Amino acid sequence: MEAYTEMKTDVLIIGSEAAGARAAIEAANQGLEVIMVTKGVQGKSGVTMLAVYSCNAALGYEDPRDNPEVHFRDTIIGGRFINNQEMVDLYTREAPERVLEMEEYGIHWTQKNGKFAQGLVPGSTYPRSLHVDWATGIHFSRALNSEVAKYPGVKSLNLVFVTGLIRSDGRIAGVFAINMVDGTFLVLRAKATIIATGGGMYLYDINSASYESTGDGYAYAYHAGARLMDMEFPQFYPTCMAYPFSIRGLPGATTIRYFLNAKLYNTEGERFMRRYDPGRMELTTRDVLARAIFKEMKSGKGSPHGGVWLDCSFLPGNIIESQVNRVMGGKWKWNGTDIQEYGLDVTKMAVEVAPAMHYFMGGIRVNREGKTDLEGLFAGGEAVAGIDGANRLAGNALSGCLVTGYWAGRYAGQYATREKLGDIPREVMEEEQRRVFSILDTHEGESPIQIRTALQRLMYTHVGIVRKEEELHEAIRSIEEMRCRKVRVASQGKRFNREWIESLELTNMLDVGELIARSALEREESRGSHFREDYPESNDRDWLKNVAVRKNDGVMEMETVPAVITKLRPEEVSDELRKND
Amino acid sequence: MNSGRTIKVQVERFNPDQDPKPFLQSYELNWEEGMNVLRLLTRIYEEVDHTLGFMGPCRIGFCGLCRVNVNGKNVMACQKVIKEKDEEIFLKPVSGRPVIRDLAVQLDEK
Numbered sequence: 001m002e003a004y005t006e007m008k009t010d011v012l013i014i015g016s017e018a019a020g021a022r023a024a025i026e027a028a029n030q031g032l033e034v035i036m037v038t039k040g041v042q043g044k045s046g047v048t049m050l051a052v053y054s055c056n057a058a059l060g061y062e063d064p065r066d067n068p069e070v071h072f073r074d075t076i077i078g079g080r081f082i083n084n085q086e087m088v089d090l091y092t093r094e095a096p097e098r099v100l101e102m103e104e105y106g107i108h109w110t111q112k113n114g115k116f117a118q119g120l121v122p123g124s125t126y127p128r129s130l131h132v133d134w135a136t137g138i139h140f141s142r143a144l145n146s147e148v149a150k151y152p153g154v155k156s157l158n159l160v161f162v163t164g165l166i167r168s169d170g171r172i173a174g175v176f177a178i179n180m181v182d183g184t185f186l187v188l189r190a191k192a193t194i195i196a197t198g199g200g201m202y203l204y205d206i207n208s209a210s211y212e213s214t215g216d217g218y219a220y221a222y223h224a225g226a227r228l229m230d231m232e233f234p235q236f237y238p239t240c241m242a243y244p245f246s247i248r249g250l251p252g253a254t255t256i257r258y259f260l261n262a263k264l265y266n267t268e269g270e271r272f273m274r275r276y277d278p279g280r281m282e283l284t285t286r287d288v289l290a291r292a293i294f295k296e297m298k299s300g301k302g303s304p305h306g307g308v309w310l311d312c313s314f315l316p317g318n319i320i321e322s323q324v325n326r327v328m329g330g331k332w333k334w335n336g337t338d339i340q341e342y343g344l345d346v347t348k349m350a351v352e353v354a355p356a357m358h359y360f361m362g363g364i365r366v367n368r369e370g371k372t373d374l375e376g377l378f379a380g381g382e383a384v385a386g387i388d389g390a391n392r393l394a395g396n397a398l399s400g401c402l403v404t405g406y407w408a409g410r411y412a413g414q415y416a417t418r419e420k421l422g423d424i425p426r427e428v429m430e431e432e433q434r435r436v437f438s439i440l441d442t443h444e445g446e447s448p449i450q451i452r453t454a455l456q457r458l459m460y461t462h463v464g465i466v467r468k469e470e471e472l473h474e475a476i477r478s479i480e481e482m483r484c485r486k487v488r489v490a491s492q493g494k495r496f497n498r499e500w501i502e503s504l505e506l507t508n509m510l511d512v513g514e515l516i517a518r519s520a521l522e523r524e525e526s527r528g529s530h531f532r533e534d535y536p537e538s539n540d541r542d543w544l545k546n547v548a549v550r551k552n553d554g555v556m557e558m559e560t561v562p563a564v565i566t567k568l569r570p571e572e573v574s575d576e577l578r579k580n581d
Numbered sequence: 582m583n584s585g586r587t588i589k590v591q592v593e594r595f596n597p598d599q600d601p602k603p604f605l606q607s608y609e610l611n612w613e614e615g616m617n618v619l620r621l622l623t624r625i626y627e628e629v630d631h632t633l634g635f636m637g638p639c640r641i642g643f644c645g646l647c648r649v650n651v652n653g654k655n656v657m658a659c660q661k662v663i664k665e666k667d668e669e670i671f672l673k674p675v676s677g678r679p680v681i682r683d684l685a686v687q688l689d690e691k
Contacts, residue, residue: 040636041688044644138643158688159681181681182598210638244615246662250641336641341662342615449627490631495598496682499631 002433004185009035009155010416011409012174012188014162014217015196016040017048018401019381019408021144022098023194023370026409028151032416035188036154037177039161039501040212043145046198047209047382051137052251052335054121054129054395057099058092062118066126068092073568075396078123079361079389080528080538081570082230082546082563087368087386089567091396091403098402099130107132107143121394122285129395134328134335140398160186161501162216163436165193165224166424171375172224173422176432180501183494185433187424191416194408195221195364195372195379200234200512204357205460206306208237208249217383218515219508221364226372227550229385229561230362231512232519235392235529236465238289239264240356242307244342249356252334253310256346257282259327260320262312264293265350266301272308287391287529290355294465303352311350320347355465359397361388361529362519365548370408373550376415376422380408385546389563390528439503440494445486448503455482455506455513463517468533472521479514483507514556519547522558540570586612588663590621592633593673594683603680606630612665618658619647621670622684634682648675649684 011027013020016038027034038045058071071092076083103109109116109130120127132139148154159180166173166187174189200215201207218228239254241247256262264282266272276292277284284292293308303309312320324330332340344351364379366372366386372379381401388396462475487506489499525539526532545560587609595603608625616624619637626633637647640659647658650673663670678686 040638041644041646044646045638049639049643050641135643181687210640212638244620245613246615246617246620246659247640336639336643338660341660342617344615447631449631453627493596493598493632495596496634496685497632498626498634 001430002185002437004187004429004433006187006189007035008189008421009033010190011192011194011412012190013037013194013196014175014220015046015198015381015383016042016156017046017141017196017198018144018398019383019405020194020196021148022402022405023196023380023409023412024148024154025151026406027413027416028153030413030417032153032413034151034154035157035190036148037157037160037162037188039159039180041158042148042156043141045210045212047201047213048398048401049137049141050209051140051398052134053131053136054119055099055131055136055140055398056124056128056393056395057095057130057399058128059096059099059116059118061115062127066128068095070125071095071128074124075387075393076389076568077573078391078393080391081389081540081544081565081568082527083389084386084564085566085568086564090368091387091400094403094406095399098406099399102140102143102402105143105147107139123393124395136398161504162220163504164432165220165377166422166428167224168422168424168428171422172377173424176429176436178436178501180496183497185436187429189421189424191376191419191421192412193377194370194412195377195383196381196405196408197383199360199382200509201357201360203456203459203509203513203516204234204464205456206240206242206249206354207357208240208251209357214505214509215360215512216505216508217379218363219511221372221377221379222511222515222551224374224377225551226374226377227365227548228363228515229365229546229548230389230519231515231549232523232530232547233361233388233390233528234357234516235359235361236286236290236355237358238286238293238355239310239353242303242352242354243305245305247337247342250335250337251356251358252337252339253351253353255328255334256312257310259323260312260315262310263314265309265311266296267303267309268301272296272301287531290465291531293353293355297354298461298466305352307352307354309350310353312346313348313350317347357460357464359392361385361390361392366404368407369411370404371411376419378408378412378415380404390530436504439487439489439500440492442486442488445488447489448487448499448506451482451485451487452502452506452509455479455509459513459516463513463520466531466533467520469521472517475517476514476521479510479517483510515549518556518558519549522547522560544570588612588670589668590625590670590672592625592683594633595680596682597680616663618649618651618656618661618663618670618672621663622658633684635684646688649673650675
């Protein structure tokens, strides 16, 4: 047996950003001790900080007609009626309070006429999005981070990688983890555990997220026996940078599509959107645009580095410049990237863009108290399913994290107040230690980096924007094959051994990949971000349902459950309205 | 994109668990258009040497975790684009912080 360090706490939170930090505040508010662990660095990890602009809350400042009911309706229409309406109802009513609290935590929302400005983003009936210029995420992270620091009861552990949840006596009793700095094994015992690990965007070759977004939380929950839901719905952002590789996946190029009416071309110079949506062309909805670009790329008409061309150079330079001055304050920075530094001059040339994996709508199934199917396990943020349905309304991510993070923190705290610490059976710990450390003693096999790269390509081509039965079966077979490949890491040392941690992340990624592929196979229709070439239409008669999955006897057990529809049914919304998002 | 040109990189490496003191290691990679230092490190880690230690999750100049000393200057690796004229790149951990491994350094604990 390896040496280990044991720590005890009331509430343990995995993940330190929007949802995790908000949960920590709420648990600590109840006078409880909290340990918050992240495999990165608190306030500087995950994707919260990458959020560009919008944080929705129906305050009605910009337009008094807006209210939580309208926000509810927009969210359900966007999510194509398979959102959990009970949760969305609560979310839209609580979002204003959660968002106003952020001002107390130190964020300075951009103002207009003495009130917080609210921008209009696609899919919303009225302007609703609070923002801090064009860098909302980083201000959001900073405010939450400084608020958490005010609570002496919250202990933050950076560079700690959770390897799995501990099941004991029918409940979750904490987590096993590795201190990445020195490679020591940690046993973190908790009365209640919260998963706030965000999405799994890094499963896809081109993504707008970070190498940290490996979907660990989904795998932890799945292995412990919790139900996940809506895993077939990852969302692509259509026009992200494809080249140079340094900035591949970053969404900045969208700026010229929105603000300069940039046009898309395939490698033959054809403005291909004419074939897909002649009415709206490049300004069509995200899903139509992503599918069109993907089809061009797949048919061999893509640009040299795996994308298509986006161009605004047909405009005179002074028009481009005046718009850059107006919209971006004269800076050629696209969301933190100075494109001129990369040799890109959009007044003279087209840029290569491609759809990038952006967000996971699905996740761990929770109730309106953030409670999962398992005793002692709660979850919040992008890691959970329910609010987004089949497609997230633009602007709902940040306020969604605050609201579901609040639920998880509040109710996990109440649970922890009632419960005692669970026992950790010695053999359970030894088994996990063997799994984790045996990789370091393996001398044959290949690097996890190789398998991860193959998985990322497979997910992008076979389980991405356009899906069909044969390809999904092929993907599942390939994932099973990848799981059998022997993994070896170059360095046996435990200190900050990134490849070793990657090998553990890889097992999570393979499971999450299979969860997505199997859920996508189950849903024999197209809805929201899920498009099946073999079932291209939405089918409200049979599919106002959620696909749920859990581990049973070591296999993925699929089931479909009716969507929670309490207020708004599709037939109550006119076709015209549905097309308009 | 690839002119057949290569780029030479020297990295100061140090694993406090096993190395008595820091040492220099050289790498040579194909030149790539618009390559920033973070991409360079990622390519070394993925293609050449899986033991290299560094951080840098955000890629857009926000998190600051990729801060590194490039040719004598502390910069964010994701914001430093390598130019054609940069014949040789010399990378050290950012000064004044304890090294975790190679270019990954300990940050202030809050």
